[in-house]
Amino acid sequence: MPPNLSLDRAAVATVVKKTVVAESRLSIAPESVSEDEPLVGDLLHVNSLGFVGMLVRIEDELDAALPDNLFVGRSFRTVGDLIDVVTTAEATR
16 A cells, blocks of 8 residues: 555454454454444454554554544543544544
């Protein structure tokens, strides 16, 4: 994907879901994960160290930078929360 190409929410969601599935070491289709799925719950198992690694992979996959200030004061409980912050970063590029 060329740099500086603005991504829509669906494209970001695809990458985020693929990444959380890989981080949780699951063998399921990423599109089967809903946005309201908890990052730590019965299906997904993302710990704090894994979360940081996921952010790096998402940045690489989307050729995007996620500025540290996007994370100040935010809680990440669901897949949708992570999609929202990445979409916000893309919108401000």
